[in-house]
Amino acid sequence: MKQIFLIYGHYNDKSFNAAIRDTFIEESKKIGHEIDLVNVYDEKQIKFWDGGEPDEQILDYRKRLEQADIMMVMSPCHNYIMNSATENFIANVFTPPWAFKYKKLFRNYGFPIPNMLKGKTACLLYTSPSPR
Numbered sequence: 001m002k003q004i005f006l007i008y009g010h011y012n013d014k015s016f017n018a019a020i021r022d023t024f025i026e027e028s029k030k031i032g033h034e035i036d037l038v039n040v041y042d043e044k045q046i047k048f049w050d051g052g053e054p055d056e057q058i059l060d061y062r063k064r065l066e067q068a069d070i071m072m073v074m075s076p077c078h079n080y081i082m083n084s085a086t087e088n089f090i091a092n093v094f095t096p097p098w099a100f101k102y103k104k105l106f107r108n109y110g111f112p113i114p115n116m117l118k119g120k121t122a123c124l125l126y127t128s129p130s131p132r
Helices: 016-030 056-067 084-093
Strands: 003-008 034-039 070-078 100-106 109-114 121-127
Touching: 003 016, 003 056, 003 084, 016 034, 016 070, 016 121, 034 056, 056 084, 070 084
Parallel strands: 003 034, 003 070, 070 121
Antiparallel strands: 100 109
């Protein structure tokens, strides 16, 4: 059994994304997984990333992520990127030093070292519309 933290970013519960989300949750529960769903459009809107300290809402998301084995992001593709609500969630929650730290190599150059996300499986499900 796995604990899955599902970050879902679509405003329409009748969308193709919603059908995928619902099927994923249903099938995951059938085989014993637990799902912690965050629909970024149903939650209190997160402030735009400003480099400041995380508020209680962000700290709660991080605590829930720490308890998960798998994190999954589901988002439609808008203009070749995730929608802005999902992007803003990622920008606010997955920040250093909580998500990762940097190992400095030279001046301001280095590479990221996993921190609280180390050992977690990450899945991104990205849907895009077909040509009309």
